[in-house]
Amino acid sequence: xxxxxxxxxPAYWIWLAIxxxxxxxxxxxxxxxxxxxxxLTGMSRxxxxxxxxxxxxxxxxVAAGGLMLVLPYxxxxxxxxxxxxxxxxxxxIAALVMCLMFIMADLGQPLRGLNVLFFxxxxxxxxxxxxxxxxxxLLNLLCGWVILTAERKQVPPxxxxxxxxxxxxxxxxxxxxxxxxxxxxxxxxxFWLSAIIAPRFLASAFAAGPSLILxxxxxxxxxxNFDVGEEAVKKLTTIIMYAVIINTFFxxxxxxxxxxxxxxxxxxxxxxxxxxxxxHGEVYNNLVPFMWTATLFNxxxxxxxxxxxxxxxxxxxxxxxxxxxxxxxxxxDKGLGxxxxxxxxxxxxxxxxxxPTLNELGITIGVWATGFFLLTLLYKIALGVEHEVEE
Amino acid sequence: MYNKGLIVSGLVIFVLLVTFPIWFNGLDAGPLPKPxxxxxxxxxxxxxxxxxxxxHMQLLNEWRDDVLRNSDRVTITVxxxxxxxxxxxxxxxxxxxxxxxxxxxxxxAAVSPTCWDCHITPxxxxxxxxx
Amino acid sequence: xxxxxxxxxKMAGATVLAGISAPALVKLSSTSAVASGEGGHEAPAAxxxxxxxxxxxxxxxxxxxxVIDMRNFYQDQGLLDKAIAACVKxxxxxxxxxxxxxxxxxxxxxxxxxxxxxxxxxxxxxIKNSQFPALCNxxxxxxxxxxxxxxxxxxxxxxxxxxxDFHRCIGCRFCxxxxxxxxxxxxxxxxxPFIKEYNADFPTRMRGVVEKCNFCGERxxxxxxxxxxxxxxxxxxIVFGDLNDSHSEIRKVLDQEFTIQRxxxxxxxxxxxxxx
Numbered sequence: 061x062x063x064x065x066x067x068x069x070p071a072y073w074i075w076l077a078i079x080x081x082x083x084x085x086x087x088x089x090x091x092x093x094x095x096x097x098x099x100l101t102g103m104s105r106x107x108x109x110x111x112x113x114x115x116x117x118x119x120x121x122v123a124a125g126g127l128m129l130v131l132p133y134x135x136x137x138x139x140x141x142x143x144x145x146x147x148x149x150x151x152x153i154a155a156l157v158m159c160l161m162f163i164m165a166d167l168g169q170p171l172r173g174l175n176v177l178f179f180x181x182x183x184x185x186x187x188x189x190x191x192x193x194x195x196x197x198l199l200n201l202l203c204g205w206v207i208l209t210a211e212r213k214q215v216p217p218x219x220x221x222x223x224x225x226x227x228x229x230x231x232x233x234x235x236x237x238x239x240x241x242x243x244x245x246x247x248x249x250x251f252w253l254s255a256i257i258a259p260r261f262l263a264s265a266f267a268a269g270p271s272l273i274l275x276x277x278x279x280x281x282x283x284x285n286f287d288v289g290e291e292a293v294k295k296l297t298t299i300i301m302y303a304v305i306i307n308t309f310f311x312x313x314x315x316x317x318x319x320x321x322x323x324x325x326x327x328x329x330x331x332x333x334x335x336x337x338x339x340h341g342e343v344y345n346n347l348v349p350f351m352w353t354a355t356l357f358n359x360x361x362x363x364x365x366x367x368x369x370x371x372x373x374x375x376x377x378x379x380x381x382x383x384x385x386x387x388x389x390x391x392x393d394k395g396l397g398x399x400x401x402x403x404x405x406x407x408x409x410x411x412x413x414x415x416p417t418l419n420e421l422g423i424t425i426g427v428w429a430t431g432f433f434l435l436t437l438l439y440k441i442a443l444g445v446e447h448e449v450e451e
Numbered sequence: 452m453y454n455k456g457l458i459v460s461g462l463v464i465f466v467l468l469v470t471f472p473i474w475f476n477g478l479d480a481g482p483l484p485k486p487x488x489x490x491x492x493x494x495x496x497x498x499x500x501x502x503x504x505x506x507h508m509q510l511l512n513e514w515r516d517d518v519l520r521n522s523d524r525v526t527i528t529v530x531x532x533x534x535x536x537x538x539x540x541x542x543x544x545x546x547x548x549x550x551x552x553x554x555x556x557x558x559x560a561a562v563s564p565t566c567w568d569c570h571i572t573p574x575x576x577x578x579x580x581x582x
Numbered sequence: 583x584x585x586x587x588x589x590x591x592k593m594a595g596a597t598v599l600a601g602i603s604a605p606a607l608v609k610l611s612s613t614s615a616v617a618s619g620e621g622g623h624e625a626p627a628a629x630x631x632x633x634x635x636x637x638x639x640x641x642x643x644x645x646x647x648x649v650i651d652m653r654n655f656y657q658d659q660g661l662l663d664k665a666i667a668a669c670v671k672x673x674x675x676x677x678x679x680x681x682x683x684x685x686x687x688x689x690x691x692x693x694x695x696x697x698x699x700x701x702x703x704x705x706x707x708x709i710k711n712s713q714f715p716a717l718c719n720x721x722x723x724x725x726x727x728x729x730x731x732x733x734x735x736x737x738x739x740x741x742x743x744x745x746x747d748f749h750r751c752i753g754c755r756f757c758x759x760x761x762x763x764x765x766x767x768x769x770x771x772x773x774x775p776f777i778k779e780y781n782a783d784f785p786t787r788m789r790g791v792v793e794k795c796n797f798c799g800e801r802x803x804x805x806x807x808x809x810x811x812x813x814x815x816x817x818x819x820i821v822f823g824d825l826n827d828s829h830s831e832i833r834k835v836l837d838q839e840f841t842i843q844r845x846x847x848x849x850x851x852x853x854x855x856x857x858x
Contacts, residue, residue, distance in 0.1 A: 515747075515749055519745065519747045519749070520736070520745075520747060522738050522740050522741070522743075522745075522799065522803070524800070524803035524804075539782075539783075539784075539785055540783055565788070568772075568788035569748065569785040569786050569787055569788050570785045571674075571780055571782065571785060571786060575774075575780070576780055576782055579777070579779065579780050580779070580780075
């Protein structure tokens with residue numbers, strides 16, 4: 061089926077070429093960083109995790125979001141999702157590859173990365189993160205490939221694959237729960253030390269993943285003659301709406317806990333994110349514009365989807381706009397706000413802000429481009445099979 | 452065979468590329484390395500030369516785990532001489548010229564251990580003092 | 583695909599898999615013996631025996647700790663500089679001017695930074711204007727050890743020191759996120775250009791690994807005191823010893839004086855005490 065990636069319209073090749081050049085820039089930046097050290101990034105002694113880990117955190121959620129396509133079809137027999145579960149599985153693969161690349165980019169000694177395997181440490185959540193991430197990646201590769209092959213041959217998938225499909229469901233929940241556990245078990249970081257981190261992660265994941273799939277469906281409808289159908293899109297928007305509402309509710313609860321109790325540990329990080337943190341005469345607020353834009357996008361996207369439901373109208377372009385807004389909002393929430401604010405203020409109540417360097421941005425964009433490159437290839441295969449079968 | 456010309460020529464180029472290290476230097480690996488013995492004239496090491504040549508890395512790893520992970524810094528006595536367990540504080544006391552001893556064999560075998568990124572060599576000490 | 587070709591590919595794939603996994607299996611089954619030997623040392627450290635907390639002692643063995651008597655440092659802030667300089671020299675700690683990349687094993691900071699859980703309201707001039715030493719607390723229940731995925735940082739069972747194995751650290755910086763005291767530093771670049779003078783008895787570190795105070799394990803092995811303690815010799819400014827030994831000097835000091843610790847609510851059970 062891989063041969064399906066070798067033939068395509070000019071738009072396909074131009075897209076891959078653009079991504080390819082971004083990947084090349086990313087590699088060049090990485091070689092510079094490998095030679096000098098992580099000092100080429102904007103990270104510091106106080107903000108010791110930056111864009112790489114925050115993008116990793118967000119993308120684990122996107123990967124878990126594929127669950128929202130697989131679950132209705134395989135457990136609840138919702139036949140309408142039959143053609144798009146493969147999109148969820150392939151998105152999970154691309155997102156997980158990006159996650160692993162971001163981790164490698166972030167390691168101070170990447171050549172020692174295998175030490176996590178040689179010296180397994182069950183009391184470390186990073187060890188379990190490695191286990192579930194790889195497990196979910198292999199599960200998706202296996203299930204996606206086998207089922208797509210069966211589809212191509214127009215035979216029902218082999219019975220044994222269903223064991224792995226069902227296994228991938230708790231794995232999807234586990235990858236994002238374990239990633240949340242990286243943060244919510246650290247006694248020194250009050251912004252993260254909350255039981256609601258894992259549920260919030262899952263809620264925003266189940267909105268972000270399907271949103272990206274909707275955007276991909278819109279692109280494929282325009283360029284690849286692939287229409288998933290109005291009913292599937294409508295069901296996805298319902299799922300996204302509920303997930304966004306729940307995530308917003310959880311976020312507002314965090315606001316309540318911080319601002320009603322006025323306990324500094326629970327309040328200061330939110331203050332830094334939304335209003336700027338005043339400290340020793342200086343105001344630290346470089347994330348404030350991002351967070352308010354994200355809030356605006358969040359409610360605007362939700363509003364668009366709600367409007368369409370209430371007025372019972374459907375317009376795929378509006379759906380796409382809403383999906384883009386929601387995806388960006390959730391990206392800013394997890395991929396910027398969550399990780400960076402955990403380090404502000406630092407354990408000694410000092411403030412160091414984090415601003416990524418150009419080199420760091422180059423690597424980040426390079427990894428995202430790699431993920432999209434892989435996603436394009438995988439979706440090309442999936443669509444190729446769909447078109448082949450339709451004849 | 453389909454595309455015989457393309458495949459055979461491709462295979463030939465592949466074999467040439469893969470065996471490049473063997474034929475590029477005229478089937479000669481170059482002169483054997485001659486590591487210079489310690490300038491201080493010491494003749495005995497913690498183990499016989501043949502054994503050290505074979506397994507000095509294993510020994511160093513054992514020492515590393517003993518000292519760092521088991522807090523076992525007990526000195527070892529070989530041939531009446533006491534040695535601490537460490538590259539910088541034992542081995543390099545005698546083998547004080549890394550370039551003329553360690554590097555000769557490592558370069559020949561194309562091995563680049565990262566030990567000296569951290570463990571200071573006598574040459575480094577001199578360089579720093581000059582600054 | 584043609585059936586014969588398919589059979590060939592299946593056989594080839596199986597052979598390659600067997601060929602790769604055979605030596606791997608042999609290596610794994612032999613190293614597991616080594617690993618379990620190591621595990622025997624590490625497992626007690628990881629066990630939740632310490633998590634009982636609430637001021638219980640580690641029942642046996644040496645538990646090294648430190649009492650920092652600020653009364654000496656109030657009068658003589660230069661003494662604190664001497665202690666810090668001794669540590670820097672003994673361990674080849676690089677002095678990096680950019681505060682973002684700086685590496686600190688023991689350093690000076692204000693009362694409000696060291697003890698944010700205490701009230702800062704209407705503090706005395708002496709407290710407000712003095713600098714206090716901050717360092718790794720070598721906790722009994724360290725969250726950094728819990729976090730490390732490779733056991734590169736671990737509790738030394740013999741004496742309670744939270745040690746670093748720089749050879750194993752992969753530089754993931756999870757321990758830095760986990761430490762409630764900000765005690766850890768990362769080598770964002772090669773530190774050697776920033777080291778003023780080398781101590782020939784101690785290595786430097788390389789870029790990409792995390793480092794912190796190590797309670798001078800290498801000096802203790804030679805019967806010496808930690809560098810910072812020795813720099814304050816005779817003043818009693820820093821008292822170092824076995825917290826489990828009820829007859830030790832440090833226990834006498836703890837018996838007679840009121841001490842506070844950093845962030846006791848974190849549950850990490852630090853081994854460093856302050857008399858303020």
